[in-house]
Every structure is written in C-alpha cells, then in structure tokens.
Amino acid sequence: MSTKEQQASKIWVVDDDPELRKMVGTYLIDQGYDVRCLCDVKQLEARLEFQRPDLVVLDLMMPGDDGLTALRRLRDAGDDLPVVMLTARGEAVDRIIGLEQGADDYLGKPFLPRELSARIDAVLRRRSAAPAGTPVAEGGQVNFGDNVLDLSARTLLRDGVPVVITSGEFSLLASFVQHPHRPLSRERLIELARGPGCDTDSRSMDVQVSRVRKLVEPDPTRPRYVQTVWGYGYVFVPDGTPRSR
Numbered sequence: 001m002s003t004k005e006q007q008a009s010k011i012w013v014v015d016d017d018p019e020l021r022k023m024v025g026t027y028l029i030d031q032g033y034d035v036r037c038l039c040d041v042k043q044l045e046a047r048l049e050f051q052r053p054d055l056v057v058l059d060l061m062m063p064g065d066d067g068l069t070a071l072r073r074l075r076d077a078g079d080d081l082p083v084v085m086l087t088a089r090g091e092a093v094d095r096i097i098g099l100e101q102g103a104d105d106y107l108g109k110p111f112l113p114r115e116l117s118a119r120i121d122a123v124l125r126r127r128s129a130a131p132a133g134t135p136v137a138e139g140g141q142v143n144f145g146d147n148v149l150d151l152s153a154r155t156l157l158r159d160g161v162p163v164v165i166t167s168g169e170f171s172l173l174a175s176f177v178q179h180p181h182r183p184l185s186r187e188r189l190i191e192l193a194r195g196p197g198c199d200t201d202s203r204s205m206d207v208q209v210s211r212v213r214k215l216v217e218p219d220p221t222r223p224r225y226v227q228t229v230w231g232y233g234y235v236f237v238p239d240g241t242p243r244s245r
Contacts, residue, residue, distance in 0.1 A: 009124055010034045010052075014044045014067070015059040015086065020109075024057065027113035028120075041065040045073075055082040055120055060098065068101055075102040078164045082123050084116070099207045104168040122195055123167055142177040144225055144238040147216045149177055156215065163215055168193070173212050176226060176236035185233040209234055 011033045013024050021037040028035045036053070038044050040062055058067040071083055085098040085106040095106045104123045107116055140152035148157040154170055156163040165173070175184070175192035184192070186202040193208075213220040224240035 009054045009120075010036070011055050011057065011120060012036050012038060012044065012047075012053040013057045014038045014041065014062075014070075015057075016040060016062045017059075024113060024116060028117060031117050033120075041067070041070040044070060052081070055084065055123060057084050057086060057116065057120070058103075059086045059088075061088050068097065071098070071101045071103060075164070080164050080166050082167050084119050084123060086111075095204055096207050099168075099204055100211065102166055102211070104166050142238075144177070145216070145218070145240060147225075149173060151178075158216065165215060168208060169212050169215065172208050173216070176212075176234070177238070180236050180238050183229045183232055183235045187233075189233060 011028055013021055013028070013035060015021050015024075015037075016039055018039070021039070025035045025037045036047075038047065041064060044056070044058075058070060060067040067085060071085070074081055074083070082104045083102070085095075085103040086109060087095060087098065087106060088109050095108070098106045105119045107119055140150055142149045142151065146159045150156075151174055156165045156170070156173070172189065172193040175189060179192075186205045189209075190202075190205055209226060210220070213223050213226050216225055217223045224242075225237055227235050227237055227242075229235050
C-alpha cells in the first residue's frame with residue numbers, strides 16, 4: 001500500500017493499556033496512518049455514532065465490555081467494519097473465537113509494531129481488491145444457487161438481499177469461486193486468501209470456511225457449494241453436485 005493510501009486510512013486502536021496505545025499509535029502514525037487511540041469499548045461505540053474509521057484494532061480483554069462483545073454487537077448490527085483483534089494470551093482458542101465472531105485477523109501479544117502494521121495493511125488490501133494472481137470472472141459476478149458474488153463491487157447477494165461479509169470472508173469466498181471444481185488444500189487457501197507467508201493455521205482456516213458456509217449454503221451442516229475434500233481441504237462446486245469421496 002502506498003504512503004498516500006495509508007494517509008487516507010483511519011485506524012482506531014482500542015486498548016486499556018496506555019503504554020501499548022502510545023507505542024502502537026506512535027508507530028502507525030509514523031507509517032502514515034491517521035490514528036485515534038481509545039481506552040475502552042464504551043468510547044469506541046460512542047464515537048462510532050458520528051465517525052467511522054477504515055479499521056479498528058481491538059483488544060480482546062478489557063474492563064467492562066470486552067472486545068468480543070463489541071465485535072459481536074457490530075456484526076449483529078450488520079456492520080462489516082474491518083477489525084484486527086489483539087489477544088493477550090495468543091492461544092489458538094482465543095484466535096478461533098475471534099474469527100468465529102467475525103474478526104478479519106488477529107495478533108497475539110506481545111507483538112512487534114511492524115507486524116501489526118503488516119496485518120492492518122493486508123486487511124485493507126483485501127478490502128479494496130480481489131485476491132492477487134487469480135482471474136476475475138467475466139462481468140465480475142459469479143452466480144451459484146441463490147447467491148451472487150460481485151468481485152468488482154465486493155458484495156454478496158443471497159436471494160437478492162445484500163449479505164454482510166467481512167473482508168476476510170470475501171477474500172476466502174473469492175478464492176473459492178475463482179477456482180471452481182479444483183480441490184484446494186488448507187495451505188493453498190491460506191496463501192490465496194491471506195497472502196504468501198501468512199501465519200494463519202489450518203484450524204483457523206476451517207473456522208473461516210465454516211463462516212463462509214453459513215453465508216452461502218442452504219444448510220451449512222450439509223454443504224453443497226463449499227464441499228470438504230476429506231484428508232486434503234475443500235472444493236467449490238458451483239452447481240452443488242455432490243462429489244464422490
């Protein structure tokens with residue numbers, strides 16, 4: 001992302017630790033971002049009533065309402081505001097819960113500021129462009145079942161109704177629809193949806209696939225379009241025909 005693009009990106013950092021807010025805020029400002037630091041969920045939700053950032057860095061554990069509660073309220077209200085979660089323990093269960101609630105990415109503490117900056121940059125790029133290195137479908141739209149995925153507008157319709165989809169979910173679904181009938185390993189999906197060198201693990205990718213299925217499948221427990229390739233990964237089947245195992 002160019003310096004000019006970064007300067008246009010408004011980042012809100014929400015964490016109850018003043019030293020961390022200062023460290024992260026100073027670094028991100030130096031990287032060209034427009035940064036505002038907030039100390040709790042109450043401040044975040046109050047400011048969201050009249051302002052909107054491009055991305056929120058949200059701590060998981062805070063006094064009062066925690067980060068997961070705030071994230072859940074955003075997603076329940078149909079808000080797809082990009083969110084990068086910070087977790088104090090960095091355990092897999094914390095990361096998985098964050099993804100299940102709709103976080104676009106996560107980072108365990110302690111972390112290097114440049115690592116957070118890289119995560120922010122990746123999420124913003126996913127929001128503004130389809131996955132690199134894959135062909136865009138003719139017309140920019142892919143139809144399957146009752147779903148219409150518009151790769152240019154980065155929107156998803158189901159039965160003609162707009163569906164709230166996060167940047168991470170969109171990137172994963174776009175990776176699927178641009179490789180129809182091609183079995184993709186979890187490692188390949190991570191590379192396509194999040195970029196080479198991303199440290200997302202296989203379990204976290206399974207969680208993201210589960211979320212995508214809830215968006216597009218008539219019955220997520222019996223997926224027709226995003227099918228499991230046992231012992232390998234997943235495959236996108238546009239017509240929903242069951243594959244032999």
